[in-house]
Amino acid sequence: MSSSTEGRRDRWRSFAADTLALIIFFTVTGILNERYIAGMGWDQVLHARMLGAGLMVLSGRPYGLWRDWIMGFASASRRSQLLWDSLALVSFQVPIYAGILAISGANAAEVLHGTVGVTVIMLTLGRPYGAFLNFVRARFGLPAGGDKPMSLNS
Secondary structure (H helix, E strand, C coil): CCHHHHHHHHHHHHHHHHHHHHHHHHHHHHHHHHHHHCCCCHHHHHHHHHHHHHHHHHHHHHHHHHHHHHHCCCCCCHHHHHHHHHHHHHHHHHHHHHHHHHHCCCCHHHHHHHHHHHHHHHHHHHHHHHHHHHHHHHHCCCCCCCCCCCCCCC
16 A cells, blocks of 8 residues: 555544544533533533534644644653643633533533533543543553644654
8 A cells, every 4th residue: 555545544543433433522521511611501501512513523633743743842751642632632622612611502601610620621621531532542452642743744
């Protein structure tokens, strides 16, 4: 098989793994945050999760690449891994999430509470999500990310 074909297959597997991990992990946490922290109604939660799933398909792989790049700054220490994984998640996902809430009909207070809530959640779940992402990537036969800064030539 040519290296070009293998490269395309790896890109599709990377897209699938990163997207699936994002959808599974954050559909569950999104429902909990929207309903019980932001106080949104079930109809708003459903709308937000449907919109969120569509956006996660578009942002799953870009987030995976963003995380891999950000994690390139982390040292091998547990504290550094936790800090950089959390920073990657918050800096990429919180602005998207605020938009999802606003488009889903949340009022200003709900957007504020939901955004603050999801920021705390993402700070807490940054490293667990990073580990879950690496787990899903391994199931797809891909290496774990975040070991070195991403390269346009790799």
